[in-house]
Amino acid sequence: MVSSNSKPKLLTLENIRKGILGGFYFLKYRARKIPLGVNYDLTWQCNLRCKHCYFIASAKELRNNSAKSRKELTDEQWLNVFQHHSDMGIISASLTGGEPTLRMGLLHKAVKLFPSVQIASNGILKLPWFKHHKQPVYWVSLDGGEEMHNSIRGANIFHKVIENIEDDKRVLISTTITALNYKEVESVVKIAYEVGVSGIFFLMYTGYPNDPLLVKGEKMKSVAGSILKVMSDYGNFILISKKMLELYITKEFVPYCIFKMGGVKSYYPNGQRKFCVMGNSPLLCENCGCIVPVASYALSKFDSETIDKIKRFPF
Numbered sequence: 001m002v003s004s005n006s007k008p009k010l011l012t013l014e015n016i017r018k019g020i021l022g023g024f025y026f027l028k029y030r031a032r033k034i035p036l037g038v039n040y041d042l043t044w045q046c047n048l049r050c051k052h053c054y055f056i057a058s059a060k061e062l063r064n065n066s067a068k069s070r071k072e073l074t075d076e077q078w079l080n081v082f083q084h085h086s087d088m089g090i091i092s093a094s095l096t097g098g099e100p101t102l103r104m105g106l107l108h109k110a111v112k113l114f115p116s117v118q119i120a121s122n123g124i125l126k127l128p129w130f131k132h133h134k135q136p137v138y139w140v141s142l143d144g145g146e147e148m149h150n151s152i153r154g155a156n157i158f159h160k161v162i163e164n165i166e167d168d169k170r171v172l173i174s175t176t177i178t179a180l181n182y183k184e185v186e187s188v189v190k191i192a193y194e195v196g197v198s199g200i201f202f203l204m205y206t207g208y209p210n211d212p213l214l215v216k217g218e219k220m221k222s223v224a225g226s227i228l229k230v231m232s233d234y235g236n237f238i239l240i241s242k243k244m245l246e247l248y249i250t251k252e253f254v255p256y257c258i259f260k261m262g263g264v265k266s267y268y269p270n271g272q273r274k275f276c277v278m279g280n281s282p283l284l285c286e287n288c289g290c291i292v293p294v295a296s297y298a299l300s301k302f303d304s305e306t307i308d309k310i311k312r313f314p315f
Contacts, residue, residue, distance in 0.1 A: 036258070037092035037116075038085050039266040039277045042078065042106055044070045046099040048122055049154050050141075052178045052205055052213055055098060058279035062268070072269040078106050081271065082113050092116040095136075096277065098269065101125040111136055120174065122153070123161035127168065139174040140165050142192060142200075144184030152180060167196035172239060176289075177223055178205040178213040185226035193237055201239040202227060204248050204289025206278045214287055220249060240291070241305040243298045253297035254285050264292065 041055065049056070059070075073081065082093070093114040095107060101121050107128060111117050117136035121127065127138050143149045146158040165171045173192040177185070185202070192200040204223075205213050215223055227245055231238045247253045258264050259276035266277045274280045278290050298306040 033262065034089050035085075035263055035265045036090070037094065037264045038090055039094040039096060039264060040078070040081070040110075041096050041098060041267060041269050041274075042100045042103045043072055043098035044269050045102050046097060046122075047102065047124055048099070048157070050122075051152050051154070051180065052176055054206060054278050055096070057207070058274065059268075062272075062280065070270065073271050075103070075105055075109070077271065079109050081267070082110055086113040090114070092118075094118045094120065094277070096120045099124075101127070104128060107136070122157075123164050124157055126164050127170070135170050138165075138168070138171045140171050140197075142173045142175055142188055144175075144181045145187045145191065148181050148184050148187075152178075162191075162195055165195060165197055169196075169198045171197040173197055173200040174203065175200060176203045176205055177215055179215055179219060180213065182215050182219050182223050183226075185223060186230055189230045189234055189238065193234060199237050199239040201291055203291050205287075206284055206289045207287055208283055209286060211287070215289075224249065236309065239309050240295075241298060241303060241309050243301065243303040243306050244291070244294050244309075247294045247298060248289060251286070251288065253293050254288055256297055256300070257285065257288070257293040258296040259293060260285075263296070 044059065046053075046055075085093070091114060093110050093116070095110055095117065097103075097120075099122055100107065100119055102125075107117075107119060108130065111130045111133045115134070117134075118139060119127075119136050120139040121141070123140040123142075127140075129135065140161065142161065143152040149158045149161075150156050165173075173188070175181075175185075175188050181188075189200055204215055205211075207214050224245060227238070227240070228242075231240075231242070257276070259266065260282075264277075266274045268274050275282060276284075276290070277292065278284055278288065295306065295310060299310060
């Protein structure tokens with residue numbers, strides 16, 4: 001366990017550089033309506049069936065949700081999409097799914113084209129390295145300790161994931177907090193720290209009203225207390241700020257969501273545009289727990305702690 005006594009520093013050269021660069025791309029977006037980033041669900045396929053999977057839920061929102069009838073863009077078609085968006089001036093691509101490592105060739109193509117690439121993975125397959133290119137950031141899911149993680153993932157894969165991410169500084173642990181694992185915050189942070197990755201961030205489960213996995217009321221109070229504790233104990237290893245935690249609770253960011261405003265565009269595996277990374281319906285907004293709009297809204301408020309955290313959390 002570590003403790004950080006240092007306060008976030010707003011006026012550092014790195015923060016100024018990021019602020020200027022971010023301002024440049026924001027102005028370009030405003031002037032030319034160029035998205036700041038794109039999210040690609042590369043495949044319908046996955047090697048797990050997780051209890052809280054937003055992607056499975058969002059796929060069911062399509063008119064034809066039969067697995068046999070779903071089409072995926074070919075590698076060549078995806079490459080054309082990548083190239084088009086790169087030529088537009090989009091600099092950031094998030095590769096999700098399904099499990100994006102099941103279409104490994106597309107990861108290589110995206111890394112070549114986009115300056116910033118994030119890959120969301122369950123960590124079952126070994127995460128590839130890319131010669132002669134900037135390495136992507138891997139968002140690897142971990143839901144808690146061994147028993148909890150395996151239960152939510154529906155498979156005995158905890159030790160395989162740990163083996164695949166050990167001492168890999170490209171990896172950030174992504175933990176989605178639900179009504180199942182809301183007591184696991186301190187446990188999952190300890191595991192992430194000891195395994196040697198770069199940090200951990202939290203999302204709150206996103207679902208429709210009355211979804212039993214939503215974290216509300218006393219459960220949310222418990223989660224907030226646990227996150228504040230690990231922030232104190234582990235310092236900048238925890239890649240969310242107090243402002244971001246506040247926003248998860250108040251939902252103040254929802255009307256200004258970067259997906260709603262066109263700053264990030266999201267696509268299904270068939271190339272169809274979707275409402276946002278979490279699904280294809282604005283009805284999800286009431287219970288949104290996605291870190292992307294939370295972080296972008298906190299940054300828009302020039303929150304110094306958020307700026308300091310986001311230096312290590314590119315998206």
